[in-house]
Amino acid sequence: MGETRPSAARQRILETADRLFYDEGIHAVGIQRIIAEASVTRVTLYRHFPSKDDLVAAYLDRRSAWDHDQVDGVIAAYADDPRAALTELAAVLTRDDFGGVSRGCPFINASAEFTGTHISRVYAREIRTWVTARFEELLRRLDHRTPRATAQQLMMVRTGAVVSGALDGNDHLSEDFLSCWEELIDAGLGQSAIGDPVGRMTHRQS
Amino acid sequence: MGETRPSAARQRILETADRLFYDEGIHAVGIQRIIAEASVTRVTLYRHFPSKDDLVAAYLDRRSAWDHDQVDGVIAAYADDPRAALTELAAVLTRDDFGGVSRGCPFINASAEFTGTHISRVYAREIRTWVTARFEELLRRLDHRTPRATAQQLMMVRTGAVVSGALDGNDHLSEDFLSCWEELIDAGLGQSAIGDPVGRMTHRQS
């Protein structure tokens, strides 16, 4: 019962919606466009997704699941080396986001289109806190001095990198981002090879 | 001639559009809403702004002028102390953006709603490169080792701070941002009191 066949139509709808919503914005894309480009009938779409908001939720859900998998994958791959995992996460979490070709983070973009407690904002906050928590875990395993504060700084810098990458034409942003990333991490590590003294980053505890 | 009286109606239209566009998004706000809340006729609005896009342009123009003035004001106020100007800019450029109450940067939000070469993206890129150039100037006056790269890092971090502030509920973000900001600047200064050795931030020249 329930999910029997994969439903090719449903898959086409989701992929088309994902592409259009991400590339052009949610409000800018109507149902008509989606059903046309997905080669699907109106009825079929509304059978799977009772309202446009449901489709939006499914879109964000896919993206969210993807990001979760990406992060979990990196952490698992570097299970015995948290420091290397953090570096790899920097790369993975900004993949395709530099060079002014990408449209940036789907959650940030979606949040810009809606107000209050709309699902887009809920999804955005959810995944952001989750990723930040993963950062914090890795930092704790490194005996970092300020795991929570630094995790939030990492999230902040990553956010800025993705948004800047989508807006500016700068082709050196990737290096600027990565050096800043490494810097933030190493500044709170004990026996760092680059010899930073006492907690310059410790304006607050934890 | 041309601009004789200040035209109270025009002013009301602009202020209403600014508020609604910023708070709820551009696509989400129709002309009907604006003329209703501005207590103005349809004809009046279209007399001043031939199309919605013109109104959007005027909205972004106001915001852009405001930011320009803010930055110029700070630089002028600290004309003899570039280092203090940078610190003050950090505060000014994220004013009202922390605590999850603000909606963040109007240019970033507008850019998320449109594609390609739409005015919103042009405005965003313009002001971002302009502000970054001001950062770079100040850093040069401080004999910073990597003024351009660091200026872009500052812009990146500021971007992340504003967006994170608009999305997350975190109430410590301001401190995280400011410490990161100071860190980025001081890491490339010569006779810094916090004793950082040779260029760890200098992964590239200029």
Place this chain on the structure above:
DNA sequence: GAGTGGGTAGACCGGTCGGTCTACCCCCGT
């Protein structure tokens, strides 16, 4: 005192929005 620019009022346009309805179809499992 005639003209003009900025304003009001409200009907009107074609198009698109999100969403519903009816009717037919076809493949699959029982």
Place this chain on the structure above:
DNA sequence: ACGGGGGTAGACCGACCGGTCTACCCACTC
């Protein structure tokens, strides 16, 4: 053999979109 779930086709709904039109008004200036 048949029932049902997933699919197609296309008309239809009210509402709203951005934008235009006509007609009247008022205050100010030349």
